Amino acid sequence: SQQGEEDPQALSIQEGENATMNCSYKTSINNLQWYRQNSGRGLVHLILIRSNEREKHSGRLRVTLDTSKKSSSLLITASRAADTASYFCATGRGSQGNLIFGKGTKLSVKP
Amino acid sequence: DAGITQSPRHKVTETGTPVTLRCHQTENHRYMYWYRQDPGHGLRLIHYSYGVKDTDKGEVSDGYSVSRSKTEDFLLTLESATSSQTSVYFCAISPGTGGLDEQFFGPGTRLTVL
Numbered sequence: 001s002q003q004g005e006e007d008p009q010a011l012s013i014q015e016g017e018n019a020t021m022n023c024s025y026k027t028s029i030n031n032l033q034w035y036r037q038n039s040g041r042g043l044v045h046l047i048l049i050r051s052n053e054r055e056k057h058s059g060r061l062r063v064t065l066d067t068s069k070k071s072s073s074l075l076i077t078a079s080r081a082a083d084t085a086s087y088f089c090a091t092g093r094g095s096q097g098n099l100i101f102g103k104g105t106k107l108s109v110k111p
Numbered sequence: 112d113a114g115i116t117q118s119p120r121h122k123v124t125e126t127g128t129p130v131t132l133r134c135h136q137t138e139n140h141r142y143m144y145w146y147r148q149d150p151g152h153g154l155r156l157i158h159y160s161y162g163v164k165d166t167d168k169g170e171v172s173d174g175y176s177v178s179r180s181k182t183e184d185f186l187l188t189l190e191s192a193t194s195s196q197t198s199v200y201f202c203a204i205s206p207g208t209g210g211l212d213e214q215f216f217g218p219g220t221r222l223t224v225l
Contacts, residue, residue, distance in 0.1 A: 041219070044216070092211055097210045098144070098159060103151070
């Protein structure tokens with residue numbers, strides 16, 4: 001059962017623009033994680049934000065978490081063609097369960 | 112890919128045959144997972160392991176079994192492959208329980224069941 005749902009399903013932007021992807025979930029969480037998947041490859045962990053955090057940065061990535069709205073957003077600033085990939089959110093509910101992944105947002109960055 | 116390998120990377124088999132996929136890690140992580148990825152479904156958990164000989168079912172475990180006799184190896188077996196098991200299979204590892212820590216993924220195995 002999918003916990004997180006990404007929005008939009010697909011996003012196409014020009015190099016240099018910012019890309020924003022959203023994730024909504026249904027139940028309380030311990031943490032929310034974002035992963036990237038390049039075509040034909042495995043997922044790569046990008047960032048983990050815990051339920052008591054509101055914002056986290058890593059390089060050109062900015063993640064926000066709003067537990068009252070049960071939503072998170074991933075912002076990639078100054079996008080590059082190499083950022084072209086699918087991005088997945090995954091919710092963790094602590095020691096009681098495993099990560100549950102959404103279906104992903106497919107990002108295309110055109111040079 | 113964080114010291115995780117999967118074998119084989121590609122496999123074509125026929126309906127009804129047994130298939131075993133192997134995941135090998137060099138990170139000494141306690142937790143290991145098998146997922147399948149299908150268009151329109153995202154990533155779904157098949158089975159996971161929280162230690163040697165300790166395994167449990169995930170969301171889509173029917174038709175699959177697993178074994179973990181050593182920390183570094185986690186095997187996924189399709190006892191009698193069906194066409195609905197055509198998919199890309201990913202192994203992942205984690206130092207802590209899946210609900211708390213990040214996971215590191217292998218490169219995947221593309222399985223086609225004819």
